[in-house]
Amino acid sequence: MSTKDSSALRARLDRARTAAGAAGVDALLIAPGSDLWYLLGGSGHSFERLTCLVLPAGEGPAVLVVPRLEAPGYDAIPFDELGVELATWVDGEDPYALVAGRLGRPARLAVADVMPALHVLGLRAAVPSAEQTLAGPVLRELRMRKDDLEIEALRRAGAAIDRVHARMAEWLRAGRTEAAIAADITAAIVEEGHVRADFVIVGSGPNGASPHHTVSERVVESGDVVVIDIGGPVAEGYNSDSTRTYSIGTPRDTDVAQTYAVLQEAQRAAVDSVRPGVRAEDVDAVARKVIAEAGFGPNFIHRTGHGIGLDVHEDPYIVSGNRIAVEPGMAFSVEPGIYLPGRWGARIEDIVVVTPDGVESLNNQPHELVMLPG
Template identity: 55%
Template sequence: MLGASQRRRTVIVMKPDLTQLYPPSRLARVREATAEAGLDALLLTPGPDLRYATGYDAIQLERLTCLVVPAHGEPFLVVPRLELAAAQASPAGALDVEMVPWEETDDPYALVARRLPAARAVGVADRMWAVMALRFQEAMPQARQVPAGRVMGRLRARKSPAEIAALREAGAAIDRVHRQVPALLKAGRTEREVGRDIAEAIVAEGHAKVDFVIVASGPNAASPHHELSDRVIGPGEPVVIDIGGTMPSGYCSDETRNYCIGEPPAAYTAYYQVLRRAQQAACRAVRPGVTPEQVDAAAREVIAEAGYGEFFIHRTGHGIGLETHEEPYIVAGNTRPLEPGMAFSVEPGIYPGEHGARIEDIVVCTEDGFESVNHVERDLIVVD
């Protein structure tokens, strides 16, 4: 349980500067990128792409809300009449964007089709519901659909100074949560009990919502995406704690640290030192011009040379921003060179079966290297 002093602790969260996070100029860049991609328009429904373009964190409903960004022409926001006030009150209301409300008996898909009569190729938001994509396909049979991520992913991958500041704020908040974990981890407690307390701390430390809490003890630590369970944590057991949330800014945190209840097993200590070196090697590899697959290889080579290669079963990292997982992905085959402002996790893992470990930091590629937004100790934390 959280102590009384922890429950009373109040964190003052500065309201993010939405004008800097979601600048009016961004929409023009989205339109330019749409034209450069050879598309006639982008169709962005509620989700991270819409928020990135306008700052509008719209509710995902069965009623269509869609920002239409023509390659040549002015963007417009199709919105249900009952959501019009919310759209106008959002940062989108301060943009020079026409808002087109529709009534309950209207067909909003036909409305969009009528305004894009010459469209032959459109990008649909990666998070658009399938039923909506199909409705657009019916309304615009002449228009080939492609993922809007081909345009939006590249724009979102390179963060602005304001976005990097938001990620630093998120990193500091999740650091504060990890510093509380040793007081919450005790032999005899269940993963679910510890996870509940961590979730409370994530919100208390300034997040708007909890995105995930992984408390993986003993053999469960060998499952990278383990769900909370009623397993009782025992003495001498390693525990992987992977946690993250979304800040009021819309930007996400994600950090993994490793703990052990008392003296760790000798086999675990041996490969944990390898993992520590691998994570350091991958971070040191980060700089402009290096490819994500080279960063992945830097971690993988250390682990393979030590004889644990078969137990490193996932990519080294993923981009982060308005989503916990977005471009760039740090994996073999990704040859797009890193650029200053790209933000992503560096999180190699080793999972032999009887236990496992993963060390994760969010790093930002700088002009000459990298910056980590996480600062909690990366060595194994032994809890008495």
């Protein structure tokens, strides 16, 4: 996020302060990761040296405590405009005491979900009277509801990964290994506008029946059904994630067309069901009902979707038991799958955003089984 968007970041910091107070937390302690990116528009890394945003509830001064040698990595953050101080420390000084000195006498502190135990325990020793809880429940309520800047970044990510799927015939063909195909896809993900590829799944033939298969040295054969699940972040930090299923020539298994048609119907019905007020578990149930009624219930072995943003997997999760009602600005995948162990599998995945009157799909490649030359 650029400095021209500092007003949006300031608003996020203010909302986080308010949410912390409402949760009975005196301050949020945020380590490098997606929460820090969400609040400041940038993030470094957390090693053995402590980096921590101290964000009090209410009006207290916010400060980013960072090792001096790593401070240049935060030069792009508009600290003055955000009302955040930058406080550095050097080896030999106690960063936990530095944080404690900014906190006063807190009763309850919320630490980032991803903060290393090394630092959690260091902060606990520095502020022994304070109860520690997780910051995730406070921040996820904010992060689930994307603002216009976030949705636009997700649109760019979706269009970029669509361009990669549109080029699949360049690399996916018989006689090549999954690993070689994945290497070409990885390069294309960057070429088409991502910072990097975060994951590339090439599940050919029986490997497609494993939803989180990555790649192997298996040689793709004519007649294979191949699951391609790919994604990564764009410059703003927001992620793509899209799955399409391909066939190398005519599928060797005679049940592919009929089974795949069931999957198409399930994915389409689930997307069509999304609108404000619908519960996450109900979207899952729509996809699951279509697949179960066709006799493939035991072959749909994962949730229907997951939220997406600065993390590939985040709230809200589209799964049985999640009774949260979806709201405008929530973004998540809709990705039912059917997996036949030892034979083949298929999945169709789009990222969607809830709109005031329905849903917008951020992926627009065809949902048909794409047949490539065998």
